[in-house]
Amino acid sequence: MLVGACPRLQAVDVSHCYQFGDREAAALSCAAELREIKMDKCLRLTDVGLAKIAVRCEKLEKVSLKWCLEITDLGIDLLSKKCHRLKHLSVSYLKISDESLRSISSLQKLEVLLMVGCGLVGDEGLHFLGNGCPSLQVLDVSRCEHVSSAGLFSVTRGCKGLQKLNAGYYFLELSTTVFQNFKDLKHLKTIRVDGARVNDSFFQIISNNCLFLVEVGLSKCEGVNDAGVMQLAYGHPELKLLDLTCCNDLTDMAISAIAHSCTKLVCLKLESCSLLTEKSFSFLGSSCVLLEELDLTECCVNDKGLEYLSKCVELQCLRLGVCTDISGKGLSYIASNCKNLKELDLYRCLNVGDDGLGFIASGCKKIRKLNLCYCTKITDIGMIYLSQLEELSDLEMRSLLKVTSAGLTALASGCRKLSELDIKHCGNIGDVGFWSLAYHSWNLQQINISLCGVSDAGLCMIMSNLTRLQDVKLVNLTKVSARGYELALRASCRRLKKVKVLASLKPLLSVELLEALGASGCRIRWD
Amino acid sequence: MEEKIHQLQELVRLTAAKPQALIQQHQQLVTADLTSIIIQLISTAGSLLPSVNHPAAPIPNLSFANGVNVPDNTNMVSKVEDHSDHLDDDVDEGENLPPGSYEILQLEKEEILAPHTHFCLICGKGFKRDANLRMHMRGHGDEYKTPAALAKPHKETPKLVKRYSCPYVGCKRNKNHKKFQPLKTILCVKNHYKRSHCDKSYTCSRCNTKKFSVIADLKTHEKHCGRDRWLCSCGTTFSRKDKLFGHISLFQGHTPAIPFDEPNQSNTANTDTNVQGFGFFDFSSCGSGEPSACFSPFPRNLFEESDSLSFLLSGSANYMWKNGGESSSKDLQ
Numbered sequence: 001m002l003v004g005a006c007p008r009l010q011a012v013d014v015s016h017c018y019q020f021g022d023r024e025a026a027a028l029s030c031a032a033e034l035r036e037i038k039m040d041k042c043l044r045l046t047d048v049g050l051a052k053i054a055v056r057c058e059k060l061e062k063v064s065l066k067w068c069l070e071i072t073d074l075g076i077d078l079l080s081k082k083c084h085r086l087k088h089l090s091v092s093y094l095k096i097s098d099e100s101l102r103s104i105s106s107l108q109k110l111e112v113l114l115m116v117g118c119g120l121v122g123d124e125g126l127h128f129l130g131n132g133c134p135s136l137q138v139l140d141v142s143r144c145e146h147v148s149s150a151g152l153f154s155v156t157r158g159c160k161g162l163q164k165l166n167a168g169y170y171f172l173e174l175s176t177t178v179f180q181n182f183k184d185l186k187h188l189k190t191i192r193v194d195g196a197r198v199n200d201s202f203f204q205i206i207s208n209n210c211l212f213l214v215e216v217g218l219s220k221c222e223g224v225n226d227a228g229v230m231q232l233a234y235g236h237p238e239l240k241l242l243d244l245t246c247c248n249d250l251t252d253m254a255i256s257a258i259a260h261s262c263t264k265l266v267c268l269k270l271e272s273c274s275l276l277t278e279k280s281f282s283f284l285g286s287s288c289v290l291l292e293e294l295d296l297t298e299c300c301v302n303d304k305g306l307e308y309l310s311k312c313v314e315l316q317c318l319r320l321g322v323c324t325d326i327s328g329k330g331l332s333y334i335a336s337n338c339k340n341l342k343e344l345d346l347y348r349c350l351n352v353g354d355d356g357l358g359f360i361a362s363g364c365k366k367i368r369k370l371n372l373c374y375c376t377k378i379t380d381i382g383m384i385y386l387s388q389l390e391e392l393s394d395l396e397m398r399s400l401l402k403v404t405s406a407g408l409t410a411l412a413s414g415c416r417k418l419s420e421l422d423i424k425h426c427g428n429i430g431d432v433g434f435w436s437l438a439y440h441s442w443n444l445q446q447i448n449i450s451l452c453g454v455s456d457a458g459l460c461m462i463m464s465n466l467t468r469l470q471d472v473k474l475v476n477l478t479k480v481s482a483r484g485y486e487l488a489l490r491a492s493c494r495r496l497k498k499v500k501v502l503a504s505l506k507p508l509l510s511v512e513l514l515e516a517l518g519a520s521g522c523r524i525r526w527d
Numbered sequence: 528m529e530e531k532i533h534q535l536q537e538l539v540r541l542t543a544a545k546p547q548a549l550i551q552q553h554q555q556l557v558t559a560d561l562t563s564i565i566i567q568l569i570s571t572a573g574s575l576l577p578s579v580n581h582p583a584a585p586i587p588n589l590s591f592a593n594g595v596n597v598p599d600n601t602n603m604v605s606k607v608e609d610h611s612d613h614l615d616d617d618v619d620e621g622e623n624l625p626p627g628s629y630e631i632l633q634l635e636k637e638e639i640l641a642p643h644t645h646f647c648l649i650c651g652k653g654f655k656r657d658a659n660l661r662m663h664m665r666g667h668g669d670e671y672k673t674p675a676a677l678a679k680p681h682k683e684t685p686k687l688v689k690r691y692s693c694p695y696v697g698c699k700r701n702k703n704h705k706k707f708q709p710l711k712t713i714l715c716v717k718n719h720y721k722r723s724h725c726d727k728s729y730t731c732s733r734c735n736t737k738k739f740s741v742i743a744d745l746k747t748h749e750k751h752c753g754r755d756r757w758l759c760s761c762g763t764t765f766s767r768k769d770k771l772f773g774h775i776s777l778f779q780g781h782t783p784a785i786p787f788d789e790p791n792q793s794n795t796a797n798t799d800t801n802v803q804g805f806g807f808f809d810f811s812s813c814g815s816g817e818p819s820a821c822f823s824p825f826p827r828n829l830f831e832e833s834d835s836l837s838f839l840l841s842g843s844a845n846y847m848w849k850n851g852g853e854s855s856s857k858d859l860q
Contacts, residue, residue, distance in 0.1 A: 022785055029782075047768070048783040051775060055782045074772045081776045 008033050015040035015064070018521050025049030029056040036060075040090075041067040047075030054082040062088035066114070069095060076100040080107055092116035092140070098125035105132025112138040116166075119144065123151030130158025137161055142168035142192070149173040156181035163187050168194035168217065176201060183209045192217030192243075203228040207235030215241035219269070229254040233261040241267040245295070248272050252279045259283035267293040271319070274298055278305050285311035297321035297345070306330030310337040321347035321371070328356035335363025343369040347396075350375065354382035361385040373398040373422075383407030387414025393443070399425040405433030412440040422448040424473070434458035438465045450475035450500075456484030464491035473500040475527045482508035493517050500525040535560050631702050631709060633692040639720045691716045695724045718743075758784040 002009070009031040014020045021044030028037070034057040039045055045068045054060070054075075060083045065071055071094050079086070080103035087109050091100065097120045104113065105128040113129075113136060115121065121144050129136075136159045141147065152167055156178055162185050167174055174196035182188070188210040198221050206213065213236050218224050224247040233239070233254075239262040244250060250273045258265065259280075265288045270276065276299050284291065285308035292314050301309075302325035309315075310333035318334070318341060320326055326349050334341065341364040346352050352375045360367065368391050372378060379402040386392065392415040397403070400423075408429050412418070418441050423429065434454045437444070438461035445468050454462075459480050463469065469492060474485070485501070486509055493516045503526035517524060638644065643653025645660040649667050654660040658679070664671035671677075690709030692702035693716065700710055700719060710716045718741055727738035729745045733752040739745040755764035757771035760782045765771040775781045 026785060047772070048785060051772065052782045055775065055780065074769060078772055078776055 004030070007031070010034060011036035011062075013038040014042060017042055018044070020045060022046055022049030022052070026052045029053045032056060032059070034060055036062040038062075038064040039068055040064055043067070043069060046070040047072055047078070050075040051078050054079040058083065059085060061085050064088075064090040064114075065094060066090045066092040067094075069093070071096070073097055073099040073103075077103040080104055084109070086110055087135075088112040090114040091118065094118060095120055098122055098128065101125035102128045105129050107133060109135055111135050114138075114140045115144065116140050117143040119146065122146040123148055123154065126151030127154040130154035130156075133159065135161065137187075138164040140164075140166040142166045142170075142194070147173070149175050149178055152178045153181065156185065160184055161187060164190035164215075166190075166192040166217070167196075168192050168219075171195050172197055179205055182206060185210060186212075188213055190215040190217075190241075192219075193221065194219040194243075195221060197222040198228065199223050200228060200231075203231045203235075207231050211236075212238075214238055217241075217243040218247060219243045219245040221247060225249050226251055226254045226257075230257040233257040237261050238264060240264055243267075243269045244273065245269045245271045246273075248274060251275045252277055252283070255280035256283050259287040263287050264290055266290055269293075269295040270299055271295050271297040271321075272299070274300055276300070278302065278308065281305035282308040285309050288312060290314055293317040295319040296323065297347075299323065301326060301330075303327055303330030303333075307333045310334050313337050314340060316340050317343040319343075319345040320349060321345050322349070324348070324350050326356075327351040328353055328359060331356040332359040332363075335359035338364065340366060342366050342391075345371040346375055347371045348374045351377070353377040354379055354385065357382040357385040361388040365389070366391055368392060369394040371396045372400065376401060378402060380404055380407035380410070384410045384414075387411050389415060391417060393417045394420040396422040397426065398422060401426065401428055404428050405430045405436070408433030409436035412436045416440070417443055419443045419468075420446040423452060424448045424450045425452070427451065427453055429453060431455050431458040435461055438462045441466065442468065444469055446471040448473035449477070452477065453479055455479045456481055456487075459484055459488045460491060463488040467495065470496060471498040472496065475500055475502055486510060486513060489513055489517070493522070494520050496520070496522045498523050498525070500527060502527050532564060535564060629688040629690050629709075631690055631692050633694055633702060634713070634716060636694050636720070639694070639717050640725070693719060693724075695720070698723065756786070758786055760784045 010033055012028060012031070012034065013036075014024075014028075015038050017024075018041075020039065020042040025039075025045060026049065028034070029052040034053075037053065037057070037060065045065075047070070050065070050068075050071060055078075063079065063083070063086060071091075073096050076091065076094075076096055077100065084107070086107050089104065089107070089110060089112065091104075092114050093116065094100075096118060101121060102125070104110065110133045113133070123146075126141065126147055127150075129139075131154075139155070139159060139162060141152075141155065147170070149170075152170060152174060156162075156165070156167075165185070165188065167178075170193075174193055176199070179198075179202050182191075182205050186209065189212050191206070191210065191213060192215075194217055196218075198218065202223075206216075216232065216236075216239065224244065226249070229244070229247075229250060230253065232242075234257060239258075242258065242262070242265065244254075247270075250270070252275075255270075255276060256279075258268070260283070268284070268288070268291060276296075281296075281301065281304075284294075289312055291312040294309070294312065294315060294317070296309075297319050298321065301320055301323040306320075306326060307330065309318075315334075315338040318338070323346075326346070331352065334344075336359075344360065344364070344367060346356075352372070354377070357372075357378065360370075362385075367389050370386075370389075370392060373396050375397075376399065378397070378400050383403055384407070386395075387410045395411075395415070395418060403426055408423070408426075409432065412433075413436065421437075421441070421444060430453055434449075434452075435458055438458070444466050447462075447469065449462075450473050454477055456479075459474070459477065463472070472492075474480075474488075477485075480488075482505065485505060489496070489499070489509070490513055493513065496517065499517070499522060501524070506526055514524075643655055645654045645657050646652070647654075647660060647663055647667075649664075652663060654663065661671070661677055664676065690711065691713065692707070692709060693700035695701060696703070698704065699706060700708055700723075702709075710719055721740040722744070725740045727740045729739045729742060731737045731739075731745060731748055731752055733749060737745075737748055737752070739748065755766045757765040757768050759765070759771060759774055760780075761778075763774065765774065771783060775783060
């Protein structure tokens with residue numbers, strides 16, 4: 001019907017439509033003008049449906065088949081033979097083999113190829129790729145288990161026009177011999193080698209040859225030291241993204257270099273770089289004023305550090321997990337300066353209390369995502385502050401034992417856009433709180449209320465009233481009986497997509513219920 | 528042959544009348560003619576020999592084209608000819624009969640197509656096999672119930688290797704064809720003739736497409752019909768998926784077809800358009816179809832009954848059910 005009505009349809013996205021299968025694909029294939037089609041995680045799509053689309057939609061330029069697990073080499077081969085104009089193709093996580101890559105290599109116009117996690121692809125496949133795809137600019141080959149350094153060598157040697165390369169999680173396979181090839185990748189703008197072992201020669205090659213680098217990913221790499229980072233920083237003053245997650249040998253020296261050279265930095269990830277001190281944060285605060293995303297999880301940030309960092313007024317996402325020295329005082333600086341803050345992660349920041357939340361709530365009005373798990377000092381007062389955050393949609397607050405029904409009620413009535421909520425282990429929230437949730441929070445899609453004090457009535461209210469709920473974790477609700485579970489799940493069985501409950505509940509639930517859940521595509525995890 | 532004998536007789540009389548004017552050429556002509564006549568006599572006699580031994584030779588009730596007045600055997604005998612090597616691929620099982628070592632028989636079309644070839648002399652009933660006829664004869668008297676009468680007639684003379692020719696002119700199995708390939712038995716002749724030179728009057732009831740002229744062929748087909756799961760939009764079926772895809776990649780416009788009778792059909796968009804040939808869904812003329820109901824409304828069944836929860840509300844106040852005028856609205860984005 002859609003296709004009949006829109007004969008000039010050019011782009012369609014049916015990702016995650018679990019019922020989208022071959023027949024639907026056949027219907028879609030009538031749109032001969034289609035240029036783009038995204039079918040991520042359409043688990044029912046098989047080679048037959050893909051073939052129909054490939055044959056009839058000759059003008060296709062962008063196709064995404066990520067997670068379409070039924071697709072095999074045959075389908076990809078046909079796609080490659082029929083759609084000569086393909087520029088962008090994603091086959092990530094598919095069970096395809098080297099043969100598919102043989103076919104893909106023949107696509108003359110292919111510019112972007114995403115093949116993350118293709119476990120059956122080996123070096124031979126990458127060899128084909130290295131010898132084909134003359135227009136390839138973007139390549140993501142991370143996490144392909146059977147690929148070794150030989151394959152990576154072929155691909156880095158053959159695809160000279162590469163601008164973006166993600167060769168993450170190859171560990172020792174990404175060796176010096178492969179790095180040598182980077183000398184010829186003159187156009188590289190983005191390079192990700194997460195998990196690799198690097199050394200000085202790597203940094204040298206990069207700095208001397210890949211002069212246009214703008215994004216560098218060295219997450220969990222071994223051998224990243226101050227010298228290397230300094231060389232990188234001074235060699236690439238245009239850097240915008242730098243991922244140094246778990247590069248825990250780095251000290252203030254490295255950060256100093258980054259701050260002084262890479263003033264255009266937009267995203268910096270330093271999780272677990274625990275040797276850093278306040279000095280680093282002062283460097284960053286004074287120089288990298290364009291920073292939008294900053295990850296300092298486990299970096300021992302304190303209030304003084306936050307004072308320095310608050311000068312990065314463009315911050316949108318700030319991660320401060322496990323920084324136990326932070327308190328309300330530090331947050332006040334952030335709140336007064338970083339008005340664009342949308343995401344704040346204070347996971348296990350034990351010293352954050354109600355006052356901190358007060359500052360945040362008054363200063364950072366745009367906050368959408370907030371993590372306060374295990375910030376046990378927070379009480380109902382903090383919740384009342386939070387209720388002022390009208391944009392709040394994703395809240396995690398596990399184990400806040402001082403929060404009671406009053407707090408949850410306040411939160412529910414204030415944060416109307418709340419769609420994801422995790423209150424696992426908040427043992428002191430009673431039924432009244434859950435009734436409020438059921439009454440107010442119509443936008444909730446995902447909840448984790450495991451180990452909470454909700455009763456049969458409260459659970460049933462939530463499950464029947466909150467019509468947008470799709471993902472629920474209801475593990476170990478001690479006050480809910482088997483009957484309560486049965487009724488609650490029955491009330492919502494058509495809408496639910498994911499349910500997590502204790503395994504011991506399985507024999508107590510009715511067969512019809514389990515069947516109904518299965519029929520509507522719901523996945524049950526038995527804990 | 529009679530004609531030839533008469534001719535020769537004339538010639539001999541002529542030469543006998545004028546002994547002086549006997550020319551070399553005439554002599555040669557006469558000898559040649561005489562030789563050919565002798566050869567023909569011998570071969571005719573040879574073919575007639577078996578039928579002389581036959582006690583109850585069948586008398587076909589159809590007329591025949593040849594004019595030779597042979598009493599029982601209606602086979603027309605042709606000369607043993609010299610055949611060149613057969614290099615064609617469909618030689619019968621690669622047999623190598625040296626040329627000249629076998630004789631060739633050719634049945635007429637009517638006899639090939641005749642359903643019955645053995646006839647009871649007493650009542651005229653027809654049978655396909657001689658063994659069937661012998662069984663039937665038991666009903667005509669005790670003398671036919673002896674083991675001797677029931678046994679297969681033993682042929683005393685070792686027969687020459689026989690091969691058969693198809694009477695259809697131009698057929699590769701016809702003895703006059705340049706690349707003649709003989710058929711091995713009468714059954715082969717029958718099957719060949721029906722398959723190649725007759726209409727195919729039997730149709731497979733399953734696929735309604737394949738036609739056959741021989742019933743046995745139809746039965747063999749029915750064993751395998753419908754086994755191919757892989758269908759192309761052009762109608763060709765394949766037993767394997769990779770064969771189908773190989774076919775599709777070769778041609779423009781061919782797509783795989785989805786068979787009609789699939790167990791799990793999606794229940795949301797069930798557009799019911801044309802059903803072609805084998806009865807598979809083909810959305811090629813999607814625009815014209817009129818889907819009856821795209822989205823089936825959720826049927827209200829036991830699972831969605833809110834009444835079942837009413838017992839829970841008995842204790843509490845009307846907290847939840849005053850949704851109407853309250854500030855909380857469902858229409859948040």
